[in-house]
Amino acid sequence: MKNHSIKLLSILLGFALIFGACSKESDTPGNNNNNTGGNNNNNNNNNNNQDTVGQQMSYVSMDLTRHLAIYGNYAYVTRQERGFSVVDMTNIKSASLVKTIKDLSFGKAWRTFVHGDKLYVACKDDGVFIYSLSSPSNPTKLANYKHGNYVQNVFVDDQYMYLIGGSGTADGYVSVHNKTDGSLIGVYINGSSSGESERGFNSIWVSGNHIYAGTNKGYLHIIDKSNPSSLTLAAKYYNPGTAGHEPWLHGIYVTGNKAYLANWGAGTIALDVTNPASPVELGVFKDGTDGPNAYEVVVKDNIAYIANGWGGLTVADVTNPANMTLKFEVNISNHTYHDIELFNNNYAVVTDNGLNQGLRIYKVK
Numbered sequence: 001m002k003n004h005s006i007k008l009l010s011i012l013l014g015f016a017l018i019f020g021a022c023s024k025e026s027d028t029p030g031n032n033n034n035n036t037g038g039n040n041n042n043n044n045n046n047n048n049n050q051d052t053v054g055q056q057m058s059y060v061s062m063d064l065t066r067h068l069a070i071y072g073n074y075a076y077v078t079r080q081e082r083g084f085s086v087v088d089m090t091n092i093k094s095a096s097l098v099k100t101i102k103d104l105s106f107g108k109a110w111r112t113f114v115h116g117d118k119l120y121v122a123c124k125d126d127g128v129f130i131y132s133l134s135s136p137s138n139p140t141k142l143a144n145y146k147h148g149n150y151v152q153n154v155f156v157d158d159q160y161m162y163l164i165g166g167s168g169t170a171d172g173y174v175s176v177h178n179k180t181d182g183s184l185i186g187v188y189i190n191g192s193s194s195g196e197s198e199r200g201f202n203s204i205w206v207s208g209n210h211i212y213a214g215t216n217k218g219y220l221h222i223i224d225k226s227n228p229s230s231l232t233l234a235a236k237y238y239n240p241g242t243a244g245h246e247p248w249l250h251g252i253y254v255t256g257n258k259a260y261l262a263n264w265g266a267g268t269i270a271l272d273v274t275n276p277a278s279p280v281e282l283g284v285f286k287d288g289t290d291g292p293n294a295y296e297v298v299v300k301d302n303i304a305y306i307a308n309g310w311g312g313l314t315v316a317d318v319t320n321p322a323n324m325t326l327k328f329e330v331n332i333s334n335h336t337y338h339d340i341e342l343f344n345n346n347y348a349v350v351t352d353n354g355l356n357q358g359l360r361i362y363k364v365k
Helices: 005-014
Strands: 016-018 056-061 068-071 074-078 084-088 096-101 111-115 118-122 128-132 140-146 151-156 160-165 172-178 184-190 201-207 210-215 219-224 232-238 251-255 258-262 268-272 280-285 296-300 303-307 313-317 325-330 337-343 347-352 358-363
Touching: 068 111, 068 337, 068 347, 074 111, 074 118, 111 151, 118 151, 151 201, 160 201, 172 201, 172 210, 184 210, 184 219, 201 251, 210 251, 251 296, 258 296, 258 303, 296 337, 303 337, 303 347, 313 347
Parallel strands: none
Antiparallel strands: 016 140, 056 358, 068 074, 074 084, 084 096, 111 118, 118 128, 128 140, 151 160, 160 172, 172 184, 201 210, 210 219, 219 232, 251 258, 258 268, 268 280, 296 303, 303 313, 313 325, 337 347, 347 358
16 A cells, blocks of 8 residues: 555544434335235245246335345345335335435435345445344444545455445545444555546455455456455456447456456456456457446356346346357336346346336346
8 A cells, every 4th residue: 555654544534433323214115016916925936937037026116226235025225315215025026115214414325235134335425334134124223434535335244344435536445444343454545546537436346355346437456455454456457348338337246256347338247357366358248229338237147137227137148258148138218227136036126217216126037
């Protein structure tokens, strides 16, 4: 972290732990889709034979939807200045809005992450909030860690909490924190010496001894965290896309020795990260009716599920990363899908920030 001691000190001084009771705003349940069927158990497997792949199972109307995380039968959906909402998906054909929780001062609830029985919500200027999910329908605030910078995203593993941010031409950062008290352990700065015009970090994944962090201009930084108090750059990857289809690294998903990048106009990119210090591009997927607009990707059993922006939900076979192929897509005009998570293996849950905003659940298997 050469030449960044002043920045590290400012982050340390600006980092505070604030405890307090949360305020809750009640919402009326959102609209459901018109699909009907028998009652569903928690496994949501009833009447699967009557449903078709690509079918919308539920729609919950909410504005300003951005990102989501799932715990049990509940989805936690960030809604910017509204805070975040809790959605009950116990009945897959009649998902319902339970409540909305707003603890913000002047930030925006942006990204969410679940680890163990805790929910982490990155709220930009308001830092990160942590909630207990001991009662999944009623998250209870445990803490608010105020960062000395803009918190865009959060990732948590068994050891640490990782925060990323920075905006515009300001320096981007990746910081490692103690999960118990939020204290800062180490920080990596993406400064002007990187030569990047926009250096803020937007997406993150942690695997083994490496942090994978993506910038707003499509750069992937692979950071060695073997010594978390002294983070170092192991490698950098960049795909410029093509004119009119520029990169913007919204989402990262690492599984085994492969990393999948949802890199907006540059498409969904598969990398071999067997050696994280030397990533190798295996292939780029750009198929879909409206072309590549990849916001987020989840990969399971060699199938990639992509929140493809205004291209809708895109599902691709990635068995051969050099020749990823389209399986099917759900493309509805005036919809913009920003995030995606799999639920009970058979369903994809997406946030829609288009004309009819809300949470949508699709059968994908």
